[in-house]
Amino acid sequence: MKKWFWFFVLAATVAQAQTYTVQTVPDTKRVDNSYVSNPDNLITAETTSQLNQQLAALEQQTMAQVAVVLLTSIGTETDVDFAQSLFRLWGIGNSGNDNGLLILYVEDQRVIRFHTGYGLEGILPDVICKRIQTQLMVPRFREGNTDAGILAGVEEVIRIISNPEYAGEVAADKSSARSAMEWFVLIFMIGWAVILAIVFLANLSDGFSNSKHVSKRVPSASLSIGQWLLLVFLLPMALAYLLSTTGSWLLLAGGLYLYFDMLVLAKYNRIINRAHAWLSNGKLSVAQDFMKEHNVWDEWSLLFPLPFIFLGGRYRKLMAGLRTRPKQCKKCSRQMTLLRNAAEKDFLTEQQQLEKKIKSITYDVWQCTGCASTLIQKYPSEKKSYESCPKCGTVAYQSTSKILKPATFSETGKRRITSTCKYCAYTAEQESTIRKKEKRQPREPAISIKESIRLSSYDDRSDNSWYDNDNSSGGSWGGGDSGGGGASSRW
Numbered sequence: 007m008k009k010w011f012w013f014f015v016l017a018a019t020v021a022q023a024q025t026y027t028v029q030t031v032p033d034t035k036r037v038d039n040s041y042v043s044n045p046d047n048l049i050t051a052e053t054t055s056q057l058n059q060q061l062a063a064l065e066q067q068t069m070a071q072v073a074v075v076l077l078t079s080i081g082t083e084t085d086v087d088f089a090q091s092l093f094r095l096w097g098i099g100n101s102g103n104d105n106g107l108l109i110l111y112v113e114d115q116r117v118i119r120f121h122t123g124y125g126l127e128g129i130l131p132d133v134i135c136k137r138i139q140t141q142l143m144v145p146r147f148r149e150g151n152t153d154a155g156i157l158a159g160v161e162e163v164i165r166i167i168s169n170p171e172y173a174g175e176v177a178a179d180k181s182s183a184r185s186a187m188e189w190f191v192l193i194f195m196i197g198w199a200v201i202l203a204i205v206f207l208a209n210l211s212d213g214f215s216n217s218k219h220v221s222k223r224v225p226s227a228s229l230s231i232g233q234w235l236l237l238v239f240l241l242p243m244a245l246a247y248l249l250s251t252t253g254s255w256l257l258l259a260g261g262l263y264l265y266f267d268m269l270v271l272a273k274y275n276r277i278i279n280r281a282h283a284w285l286s287n288g289k290l291s292v293a294q295d296f297m298k299e300h301n302v303w304d305e306w307s308l309l310f311p312l313p314f315i316f317l318g319g320r321y322r323k324l325m326a327g328l329r330t331r332p333k334q335c336k337k338c339s340r341q342m343t344l345l346r347n348a349a350e351k352d353f354l355t356e357q358q359q360l361e362k363k364i365k366s367i368t369y370d371v372w373q374c375t376g377c378a379s380t381l382i383q384k385y386p387s388e389k390k391s392y393e394s395c396p397k398c399g400t401v402a403y404q405s406t407s408k409i410l411k412p413a414t415f416s417e418t419g420k421r422r423i424t425s426t427c428k429y430c431a432y433t434a435e436q437e438s439t440i441r442k443k444e445k446r447q448p449r450e451p452a453i454s455i456k457e458s459i460r461l462s463s464y465d466d467r468s469d470n471s472w473y474d475n476d477n478s479s480g481g482s483w484g485g486g487d488s489g490g491g492g493a494s495s496r497w
């Protein structure tokens with residue numbers, strides 16, 4: 007009889023030693039607003055109600071939520087995984103500030119676990135949790151006094167969390183901070199999209215061509231539409247979104263700033279490369295104008311002053327040294343050096359030497375340090391005071407005009423134009439009439455002669471294939487239109 011009795015007791019105990027999953031742990035907070043889930047009665051009802059009173063007071067005072075869960079078994083699952091899953095499932099602590107703590111007691115594993123929410127990690131770091139457990143709880147559990155152990159641990163936790171020093175941190179509503187960041191990212195994305203859409207449509211209306219720049223005689227440093235969308239549109243947005251998930255304003259602001267910094271740096275790097283492309287086509291003045299047009303000290307430098315402190319100096323140096331920047335030999339890839347004037351003579355024809363002397367064409371002679379091959383770089387003067395001689399072709403043909411008879415209001419005048427080649431002495435004379443004077447002041451020509459020459463030299467695109475390529479594919483890097491065309495707003 008006695009034997010049977012003990013068998014039933016044992017069977018009842020085994021039945022009671024239920025294995026819980028996170029889903030089967032009774033969520034007492036939801037059921038009767040209790041902080042303690044004690045389905046196996048591992049602590050007394052008295053202790054449970056005492057804990058409930060203390061924890062309710064704690065939540066009222068500090069907003070912190072502490073759940074106490076006592077289970078006989080969680081099977082083979084580890085306490086850490088179980089606590090994490092349960093914590094997430096129940097959502098212990100305010101969703102805004104994550105100030106939750108789960109105290110999990112598992113009898114068969116003989117384990118007590120404190121699982122802290124993000125908002126309490128600072129106040130209850132792992133070492134403190136460990137100390138509370140080893141000093142106040144575990145010794146009592148060993149004595150079989152579960153109630154006393156739990157009470158002592160919870161009391162200490164309450165004492166720490168309700169410390170007025172931590173009040174700010176416990177109650178700090180991180181949700182508002184996060185939502186402010188979410189707002190920022192949202193506004194950033196919408197604002198960015200609107201600005202870029204406007205720029206995009208504005209560009210679309212000129213068919214993404216460089217027409218604006220052609221009219222200004224300066225090409226843009228263009229990107230293709232694809233590159234533009236990726237670099238200026240999609241990547242910053244993705245970056246803003248990713249960085250916002252870290253929850254750190256510093257990372258968000260710093261990351262975006264750095265990204266745009268890099269973009270601006272890359273833009274000026276492109277401009278410098280473009281200037282060199284002009285230069286290697288012999289268009290020194292275009293290259294110089296181009297660099298001036300895309301002045302590095304534009305609005306971007308105000309937004310991103312830091313790299314410009316370094317970039318500005320480098321840029322100015324590059325501008326000054328556009329012509330003398332070392333070149334690479336096309337044959338052997340070694341460096342080429344610029345020959346000094348005296349050494350140049352051996353490589354220039356007499357005509358070229360004269361052209362250089364009268365400054366109608368500037369020649370730079372480059373010699374390879376490896377294979378000694380030479381490269382003659384030609385920079386025609388912008389002034390165009392000389393033309394190409396019809397006889398010998400030397401750009402040393404100069405015209406002077408002499409007025410034979412000045413024009414009056416009633417009669418036309420006459421002028422004689424004498425042209426002479428300074429190289430072969432070929433001379434030609436030509437007479438032309440001067441129009442009658444008009445009563446009304448003749449209007450200023452729409453473009454000056456000098457400008458028309460410059461225009462023609464810029465419009466000569468046939469030898470600038472990269473320039474044409476731009477027209478077909480070109481979006482813009484913002485083109486850095488500091489001159490008022492607004493390419494800098496094309497980003």
Ligand SMILES: [Zn+2]
Nearest residue numbers: 335338374377
């Ligand atoms: Zn070489």
Ligand SMILES: [Zn+2]
Nearest residue numbers: 395398427430
């Ligand atoms: Zn001649």
